[in-house]
Amino acid sequence: QVQLVESGGGSVQAGGSLRLSCAGSGDTYSFNFMGWFRQTPGKEREGVAAISRGGVGTYYTDSVKGRFTISQANVKNTVYLQMNSLKPEDTAIYYCVAESVGGRWDYPGTFKYWGQGTQVTVSS
Numbered sequence: 001q002v003q004l005v006e007s008g009g010g011s012v013q014a015g016g017s018l019r020l021s022c023a024g025s026g027d028t029y030s031f032n033f034m035g036w037f038r039q040t041p042g043k044e045r046e047g048v049a050a051i052s053r054g055g056v057g058t059y060y061t062d063s064v065k066g067r068f069t070i071s072q073a074n075v076k077n078t079v080y081l082q083m084n085s086l087k088p089e090d091t092a093i094y095y096c097v098a099e100s101v102g103g104r105w106d107y108p109g110t111f112k113y114w115g116q117g118t119q120v121t122v123s124s
Contacts, residue, residue, distance in 0.1 A: 002026045002113050004096045009118030016122070017084045022096030022115060024077030033100040034079040035059075036070065037108060038092035038120075045095070047106025049081060059105045063089075086122045093117040 008020040024031060035050030049070040050059045058070055069082040077098065083090065097111035104110060 002098070004098055004113055004115035006094065006096045006115045006118040009094060009120045011121040011123065012086055014087055014122055014124050016086050017082070018086065018120060019083065020081040020094055020096075020118060020120075022079050022081075022098075023075070024098055024113070030076055031098040031113075033105065033111070034072070034077070034096070034098045035105060035111070036079075036081050037095045037097055038090075039095070039117075040092045045108045046092075047104075047108075048094070050097075050105040051079060061106060083120070086120075088122050088124045090120060091122050092120060094120050 003026050004022055004024050006022050012018055030053055032053050033050055036048040037045045038048050039045045048061055051070045055072050067085045071080050095117045096115035099112040100110050101112055
């Protein structure tokens with residue numbers, strides 16, 4: 001059974017930084033894609049960033065371009081999200097996702113596996 005475990009969430013003031021980590025376990029193959037979504041109460045889940053196997057392609061939603069960086073670790077099925085210049089509007093629960101079944105990278109239904117989520121709170 002595949003599990004995705006996120007870490008690194010927390011509270012920070014506007015302009016600060018956080019790094020989220022996600023480690024996948026329970027399967028032997030490398031995921032074709034990994035990424036991050038986020039959600040705030042009353043809103044739909046939003047694709048934040050994604051990366052293809054081997055880091056060949058990276059994708060970002062417009063609101064985080066230039067501030068967030070997604071990268072892969074040397075350990076299989078581990079991905080990071082470095083978040084700099086954080087804004088209060090970045091406050092959300094951040095979910096790690098893995099294994100695309102085809103479709104847009106920023107569509108929730110594209111990903112087969114989801115983590116439990118980690119809270120990121122940015123205060124002004």
